[in-house]
Amino acid sequence: MVDERVYEMFRDIGRDMYVHNLVSSHGGNISVRFGDRIIIKRRGAMLGRLKPHDLIETGLEKNDSGVALASTELIVHRAVYKATPALAVVHAHPRRAIALSLSRDEIVPIDNEGSYLLKKVPVVSVEFASGTKQMADAIADALRSYKCVFLRGHGSFATGQTLDEAFQWTDALEEACEIIMYAQALNEQMIEYRRMSDSYTNW
Amino acid sequence: MDGWMGKVLVVDLATSEIRTEPLNLEIARQYIGGRGLGARLLWEMVGPEVDPLSPENVLIIAGGPMTGTGFQTSNRFSVTTKSPLTGTVLDANSGGFWGMRFKRSGYDALIIKNRAPQPVYLEIKPDGVALHDAAHLWGKTVSETSAALGQDKNKRNVLCIGPAGENLVLFAAIMNDVTRAAARGGPGAVMGSKNLKAIVVEGNERVDFADKERFRFVQYEATKMLKANPITSQAFPEFGTAVNMNILNAIGALPTRNFQQSHFDHAEDISGEAIAERILVDNPACWACPIACTRQTKIGDQEPNEGPEYETAWAFGAACEIHDLEAVTEANYICNDLGLDTISAGSTIACAMELAERGLLDTDLRFGRADLLLQTVTDIGYRRGIGDVLAVGSARLAANCGAPELSMSVKNLEMPAYDPRGLQGQGLLFATSNRGGCHMRGNMLGAEVLGLPKLIDRLQVQGKASYVILNQNSSAVLDSLVACKFANIAVADEYFARALSALTGISYPTGEMIRTGERIWNLERLYNLREGFTRADDTLPPRLLNEPATGNSAGEVSHLGPMLIEYYRGRGWDENGVPKPAKLQELGLSDLVAEMM
Numbered sequence: 001m002v003d004e005r006v007y008e009m010f011r012d013i014g015r016d017m018y019v020h021n022l023v024s025s026h027g028g029n030i031s032v033r034f035g036d037r038i039i040i041k042r043r044g045a046m047l048g049r050l051k052p053h054d055l056i057e058t059g060l061e062k063n064d065s066g067v068a069l070a071s072t073e074l075i076v077h078r079a080v081y082k083a084t085p086a087l088a089v090v091h092a093h094p095r096r097a098i099a100l101s102l103s104r105d106e107i108v109p110i111d112n113e114g115s116y117l118l119k120k121v122p123v124v125s126v127e128f129a130s131g132t133k134q135m136a137d138a139i140a141d142a143l144r145s146y147k148c149v150f151l152r153g154h155g156s157f158a159t160g161q162t163l164d165e166a167f168q169w170t171d172a173l174e175e176a177c178e179i180i181m182y183a184q185a186l187n188e189q190m191i192e193y194r195r196m197s198d199s200y201t202n203w
Numbered sequence: 204m205d206g207w208m209g210k211v212l213v214v215d216l217a218t219s220e221i222r223t224e225p226l227n228l229e230i231a232r233q234y235i236g237g238r239g240l241g242a243r244l245l246w247e248m249v250g251p252e253v254d255p256l257s258p259e260n261v262l263i264i265a266g267g268p269m270t271g272t273g274f275q276t277s278n279r280f281s282v283t284t285k286s287p288l289t290g291t292v293l294d295a296n297s298g299g300f301w302g303m304r305f306k307r308s309g310y311d312a313l314i315i316k317n318r319a320p321q322p323v324y325l326e327i328k329p330d331g332v333a334l335h336d337a338a339h340l341w342g343k344t345v346s347e348t349s350a351a352l353g354q355d356k357n358k359r360n361v362l363c364i365g366p367a368g369e370n371l372v373l374f375a376a377i378m379n380d381v382t383r384a385a386a387r388g389g390p391g392a393v394m395g396s397k398n399l400k401a402i403v404v405e406g407n408e409r410v411d412f413a414d415k416e417r418f419r420f421v422q423y424e425a426t427k428m429l430k431a432n433p434i435t436s437q438a439f440p441e442f443g444t445a446v447n448m449n450i451l452n453a454i455g456a457l458p459t460r461n462f463q464q465s466h467f468d469h470a471e472d473i474s475g476e477a478i479a480e481r482i483l484v485d486n487p488a489c490w491a492c493p494i495a496c497t498r499q500t501k502i503g504d505q506e507p508n509e510g511p512e513y514e515t516a517w518a519f520g521a522a523c524e525i526h527d528l529e530a531v532t533e534a535n536y537i538c539n540d541l542g543l544d545t546i547s548a549g550s551t552i553a554c555a556m557e558l559a560e561r562g563l564l565d566t567d568l569r570f571g572r573a574d575l576l577l578q579t580v581t582d583i584g585y586r587r588g589i590g591d592v593l594a595v596g597s598a599r600l601a602a603n604c605g606a607p608e609l610s611m612s613v614k615n616l617e618m619p620a621y622d623p624r625g626l627q628g629q630g631l632l633f634a635t636s637n638r639g640g641c642h643m644r645g646n647m648l649g650a651e652v653l654g655l656p657k658l659i660d661r662l663q664v665q666g667k668a669s670y671v672i673l674n675q676n677s678s679a680v681l682d683s684l685v686a687c688k689f690a691n692i693a694v695a696d697e698y699f700a701r702a703l704s705a706l707t708g709i710s711y712p713t714g715e716m717i718r719t720g721e722r723i724w725n726l727e728r729l730y731n732l733r734e735g736f737t738r739a740d741d742t743l744p745p746r747l748l749n750e751p752a753t754g755n756s757a758g759e760v761s762h763l764g765p766m767l768i769e770y771y772r773g774r775g776w777d778e779n780g781v782p783k784p785a786k787l788q789e790l791g792l793s794d795l796v797a798e799m800m
Contacts (some may be wrong), residue, residue, distance in 0.1 A: 035773025
C-alpha cells in the first residue's frame with residue numbers, strides 16, 4: 001500500500017512534467033526506490049493525471065505481479081537503481097533536447113544555470129531505444145558518472161534522491177537546450193563569461 | 204602514489220619501537236582512508252576479547268587522500284578504536300589544522316599499540332619520530348599542554364588529552380589545535396589508558412595529484428556551490444551551527460528536559476542568533492574551509508574561547524532546561540580544557556537531573572539549575588564526587604540507579620539534539636548508527652528539515668529507510684576522504700567523486716564511491732556483530748517509542764518498527780540485521796569475514 005504522501009509526490013511531479021511540455025499525453029515515466037522495492041508509474045497511465053492506482057509497486061531484483069502493470073521502461077529503472085545510489089528516476093521526452101541530441105554526442109549548456117547544475121549531459125546511442133536490456137545497460141552505465149543522461153532521439157533519464165530533484169535536472173536540461181537554440185538562431189559571436197569553461201566538456 | 208602518502212607509522216608504546224610500513228594500496232582503494240581505513244585495520248587488530256581500556260586496544264589516527272590537498276574542508280582526520288563507552292567500533296573525527304599537518308608530515312595513518320609504562324608524548328618531525336617523557340604534562344589541561352608543547356597552527360600542531368582522558372572518563376575527547384575535538388565515544392579515555400598525553404606534528408610534504416588541472420576545476424565548481432548556498436555562505440558563518448536551534452524548536456524536534464518534551468520555551472536564549480548578538484568575537488575557520496562556522500566567543504573578562512556549537516548549546520541548554528547562555532558557553536569552555544565530549548556530558552547531566560527529580564539519585568542537580576552546571580562538568584573531568592558517578596555516561600548511570608530507560612542513548616552513546624518523534628528518519632539513523640546514537644553518520648536534518656538536496660516529509664515513514672541508507676553510505680565516504688559534512692551541505696557527492704578520481708587517478712564514479720561507503724558501513728556492522736551486538740541493540744529509548752512529542756510535533760512517536768524492517772531489506776541484511784552472503788560477496792567482504800569470523 002503506497003503512503004498518501006508518496007502518491008502526492010508522484011501526482012505533483014507527473015503533472016509538472018506534462019505542464020512543462022517534457023512529455024506528451026502518455027509519454028515518460030517516473031519511479032522511486034524504497035529499499036528493495038520500486039514504485040513506478042503504471043504502463044499507459046498519463047503522467048499529468050496520475051491516480052493512486054497508477055502507482056505500481058514491484059521488486060528491485062525479483063519479479064512479481066507488479067511487472068505486468070508497471071511501465072515499459074521498468075527494466076531501465078531497475079538497472080539504474082542497481083548501478084547507482086539513486087532513489088528516484090525521471091524519464092522524459094523533452095523536445096528541444098531531443099532535437100539537439102540528433103546532432104551531438106553531448107549537450108553542454110551555455111547558460112549559467114545549466115552550467116551550474118549540469119556541467120554537461122552525455123548523449124547515448126543504442127539500436128533498440130525502447131525498453132531493451134541493451135538500452136537499460138547503456139543508460140545505467142552512463143548514470144554511474146552523470147546525474148542526467150540522454151538517449152539519442154528518445155529522451156532524458158535523470159536521477160536524484162527525490163523525484164523533484166530528478167525533475168529539476170530534467171527541466172534544467174530542457175531550459176538549457178532552449179537557450180542553446182536561441183543563441184544559435186541569433187548567430188552572433190558568443191562572449192564567454194565562465195572561467196575554465198573549456199573544462200565542462202571534460203566533466 | 205597520488206593522493207596517499209604511502210606510509211603508515213606504527214608506534215608500540217610498551218617497547219618504544221617506532222617503525223614505518225608501506226600503505227597497502229589495494230586496501231586504500233577499497234576503504235579510501237580515515238574512517239574506512241581505520242575500520243579495516245581495527246577489524247584485523249582488535250577482536251571481541253579485547254577490553255577497550257586494555258593495552259591490547261589500538262588507537263588508529265588517519266587522514267584520507269583528500270586531507271591536505273586544499274580541497275574545501277580537507278583538513279580533517281579520523282580516530283578509530285574500540286569505544287570504552289559503547290563497546291562498538293568507534294571513529295571520531297576532528298577539524299582544525301592538525302589533520303592537514305599530520306598528512307604533510309608524510310603519513311596516511313598512525314597506529315598506536317600497547318601502553319607506555321610512564322606518561323609519554325609522541326613527536327613527529329621531518330627529521331624523525333620520537334617518544335618523550337610527559338611526566339611534566341600529566342595533569343595539565345588541554346590549553347596548558349598545547350602551550351607547553353609549542354602549539355602553532357601554521358607550523359607545529361598539538362593533539363592531546365586533558366585530565367578527563369587521563370582519568371578515563373568514558374566520554375573523554377581527544378583535542379587538537381587547543382579547541383577542536385574528536386570526542387564521541389570516548390577516544391580520549393583510550394589515549395589516557397595508553398599513558399599517551401600528546402602527539403605533536405610538523406611537516407610540509409606536498410600531496411601528489413594524478414590530474415591537478417582537473418582536480419582544481421572540480422574544486423572551482425565546488426566553490427560556486429558553497430558560495431551560492433545560504434547555509435554555507437551565510438547562516439553558518441554568521442550564526443554557527445546553533446542556527447538550527449530555533450529551526451528545530453519551531454517544528455517540535457528540539458529535545459528538552461532529557462527528551463521529556465520536544466520544544467523549549469527559551470530556545471531563543473541559547474540560539475545562534477543569541478550567540479552572535481551577545482558573545483561572539485570572531486568566526487575563524489579550519490584549514491582550507493570557506494564556511495567558517497567556528498564560534499570564537501568571550502564571557503565576561505575571560506580569554507576568548509570556542510563554542511558553543513549547536514549540539515553543545517542544546518546539551519547544556521535545552522536538555523538540562525537551562526537558558527543561561529553564559530553558563531552553557533562556560534560549560535563548553537571547561538569541556539574544551541578538560542577534554543570532554545560536550546554532547547555526552549550535557550546529556551548525562553540531564554539524565555542525572557531526571558533521576559534526581561524522581562528520587563533515584565542523591566544530588567542537588569535539577570532541571571534548570573545553571574548554578575550547578577560548571578562545577579558538575581569540572582567534577583566529571585576530574586572524577587570527583589557526583590562527577591565520578593556521572594563519568595561513566597548516562598546508560599551506566601541510569602542502570603546503576605535502577606532506571607535504564609531514562610538514559611537517552613543508543614548503544615550507550617547519548618543521542619544529540621534532534622527528537623526522533625518529529626524526525627522519523629533521524630530516529631532510524633540513531634537506532635542503526637554503528638557507533639551508537641549519533642547524527643554524524645548520515646544526518647537526516649538535511650533532507651527532513653533543511654531541504655538538502657530536497658525537502659522530504661519529516662513524518663513520512665514509508666521509504667525513509669532508503670534515504671537513511673544513502674546518507675549513511677555517503678557519510679562513511681566523507682569520513683574516509685576525510686572531508687567535513689558541512690561542505691556536503693552545498694557540494695554534492697558527485698563533486699567529491701570527481702575530485703577523488705582526479706586526485707588519485709583511480710576512477711571513482713559517484714555510484715562506486717558510495718558503494719565504497721556501503722562497504723565501510725557493512726564492515727563496521729560486522730565488527731559490532733562480532734562484538735555481540737544484535738538486532739535488539741538497533742532501537743531507541745522507550746520514551747521515544749511510547750511517549751508523544753510536544754510542540755509542533757505533538758502526539759507523534761517514533762515509528763521505528765516498520766522503518767527498521769525496510770532498512771534491513773534495503774541493506775540486503777536478514778531479519779536479524781546480519782548482512783546476507785550475497786551482500787558480502789557484492790561488497791568484496793566475503794573472504795574477510797571467512798578469515799576472521
